[in-house]
Amino acid sequence: MINKNKSELEITLLLEAFFKKYSYDFRQYSKAHIMRRIMNRMKMTGLENISQMQSRLLNDETFASTLLQDLSITVTEMFRDPGFYRSLRENVIPILKTYPFIKIWHAGCSTGEEAYSMAIIMQEEGLYERTTIYATDFNQQALSQAKEGIFSNKMMKEYTANYQLSGGKESFSGYYTANYDSVIMNKSLKMNIVWANHNLVTDSVFAEVHLILCRNVLIYFDKNLQNKVQKLFLNSLINGGFLCLGSKEGLRFTDLSEEYTELDKKQRIFKKKY
Numbered sequence: 001m002i003n004k005n006k007s008e009l010e011i012t013l014l015l016e017a018f019f020k021k022y023s024y025d026f027r028q029y030s031k032a033h034i035m036r037r038i039m040n041r042m043k044m045t046g047l048e049n050i051s052q053m054q055s056r057l058l059n060d061e062t063f064a065s066t067l068l069q070d071l072s073i074t075v076t077e078m079f080r081d082p083g084f085y086r087s088l089r090e091n092v093i094p095i096l097k098t099y100p101f102i103k104i105w106h107a108g109c110s111t112g113e114e115a116y117s118m119a120i121i122m123q124e125e126g127l128y129e130r131t132t133i134y135a136t137d138f139n140q141q142a143l144s145q146a147k148e149g150i151f152s153n154k155m156m157k158e159y160t161a162n163y164q165l166s167g168g169k170e171s172f173s174g175y176y177t178a179n180y181d182s183v184i185m186n187k188s189l190k191m192n193i194v195w196a197n198h199n200l201v202t203d204s205v206f207a208e209v210h211l212i213l214c215r216n217v218l219i220y221f222d223k224n225l226q227n228k229v230q231k232l233f234l235n236s237l238i239n240g241g242f243l244c245l246g247s248k249e250g251l252r253f254t255d256l257s258e259e260y261t262e263l264d265k266k267q268r269i270f271k272k273k274y
């Protein structure tokens with residue numbers, strides 16, 4: 001019990017140091033997530049305790065960048081959860097079609113697979129010309145990869161299956177050019193994607209949008225931080241706009257559930273009330 005409290009205190013101090021020195025604020029991330037990732041890094045670097053890690057963090061920028069990657073978790077896929085994208089095509093796109101221009105925000109876009117999936121859908125629906133996709137993340141390394149649009153060829157079989165299950169009817173290989181072990185996404189998909197560094201914890205609203213996708217990000221935040229970020233989303237959406245969360249995320253325990261109707265409960269798609 002004493003040891004547990006000591007580690008908790010050390011982690012609090014470590015996160016405080018991360019924020020004060022590098023302005024990355026993990027202080028309200030889920031304790032269990034932070035603890036797991038920090039313990040893992042401690043083993044991998046042979047550090048004896050969290051206090052040693054704090055000293056390393058303060059004195060070694062490369063280590064800080066490694067820790068940032070650890071705490072970010074950038075796992076993603078194209079057409080991740082195909083049922084979600086199917087519902088998006090069926091329930092959201094027909095409404096977006098009624099707008100003269102469409103703004104979409106992917107918050108926590110990681111290496112970009114989600115934004116490219118959306119660009120494909122908008123192209124297929126004949127809407128891409130009048131769409132702007134803002135794809136943001138606070139992890140610059142992930143964003144740089146996203147901008148390049150180069151992915152491992154090994155993943156394409158799985159992504160093709162995801163695409164087909166999501167209701168895609170074209171040949172998925174038409175959206176990229178393969179080059180040995182990697183593929184590069186078509187230039188036409190990148191045309192209306194704006195990649196930007198944005199931190200959900202410390203930055204504010206930057207656009208008014210019709211659709212927000214923030215999937216598999218809030219799961220790493222504690223309840224207070226989820227509430228804060230949900231307020232940011234509410235203020236960024238037009239009335240009648242859509243909010244899409246990950247399969248393990250929801251609004252039920254936030255202060256804002258009354259502000260939305262559930263468009264698709266299973267796929268976590270919500271509509272902001274007028």
Ligand SMILES: C[S@@+](CC[C@H](N)C(=O)[O-])C[C@H]1O[C@@H](n2cnc3c(N)ncnc32)[C@H](O)[C@@H]1O
Pocket residue numbers: 072073074075076077080107108109110111114136137138139142198199200201214215216217246
């Ligand atoms: C698990 S990935 C999710 C990627 C994608 N949305 C998906 O569902 O496949 C989580 C992403 O959230 C980003 N993230 C975590 N905290 C963030 C913050 N405070 N501001 C912006 N992005 C953040 C991470 O860098 C990471 O790229």
